[in-house]
Amino acid sequence: MAKSEDPEKPGRIKQLRMIAQIIKQANPKGMPIVFLSAVATLAVIVVIGLVTGYLVYSIFLGILAAISVGLVVFGQLAQRAQYSILHGQTGAAAAVLQGMRGNWQVTPAIAVNRDQDLIHLVVGAPGVVLVSEGPGNRVAKMLAAEKKRVARVVLDVTIYDIQSGDGEGQVPISKLQRQIMKLPRNLKKPAVNEVKDRLRSLPKNMPMPKGPMPKGTRMPRGPKMR
Structure with a gap:
């Protein structure tokens, strides 16, 4: 018998939205920075693909790299937001x-x-x-x-x-x-x-x-x- 999911446990998408809201609260420019870092990564790799003649391959590689860079920047901003919220609180x-x-x-x-x-x-x-x-x-x-x-x-x-x-x-x-x-x-x-x-x-x-x-x-x- 399959185990039912915990209704109190937020899903992955909901969890990411919660973190994004916290980032936005601590730094209104945070989410645009995440988006721009991903887009810039994709653009750079696509340009390299155009120059070298491997456009299709570079688009695929660029999408993967853009997601990775976006997640890294997202995680760093989330951590900074956490420290900003906690700073000065007892405990x-x-x-x-x-x-x-x-x-x-x-x-x-x-x-x-x-x-x-x-x-x-x-x-x-x-x-x-x-x-x-x-x-x-x-x-x-x-x-x-x-x-x-x-x-x-x-x-x-x-x-x-x-x-x-x-x-x-x-x-x-x-x-x-x-x-x-x-x-x-x-x-x-x-x-x-x-x-x-x-x-x-x-x-x-x-x-x-x-x-x-x-x-x-x-x-x-x-x-x-x-």
Whole structure:
């Protein structure tokens, strides 16, 4: 018996329209840029075909290249739109971290102070990563305290700390995923799962911040090129 599709799950076309609307909201020139980049790619390849005498072949190749370039530009603008919407919101770093692909476990807001500064916990191949949100002079002590608390559970596993934000020495949310992906791969998958199991015994340190975390601002995933 065939499985019925989830009615709450948007179709691919609807998903692309949603992303296009978000791009348009963040940058009114975004979708024209996508269209022009695709058309320009097609035009260049067709001109090359006219010069070399392979017009029919160049049209076919140009259409494929135009679609590929359009999707790449579309994806880049979608990501920028996401960061633009998230910027300045409480929990923005958590929303970005939860969008990472791969074997990552993200626990938002394992520590919160009265100023609504946050510490998020990320577990993956590098080990444990603590990511803060808030001014550097306030979150430094929070990171140090959480590092000691987590170290009691994970023992000899490497613990990194990253301050997200726009201050000096901090990582903007637009570069946060890239910063974490650059960390060395210290653990294999079984060891990552073991660390995740250990951290389940870690007691909750602080209540969640007031107001909803910005999960609704996470971008729907676009089509993957094969």
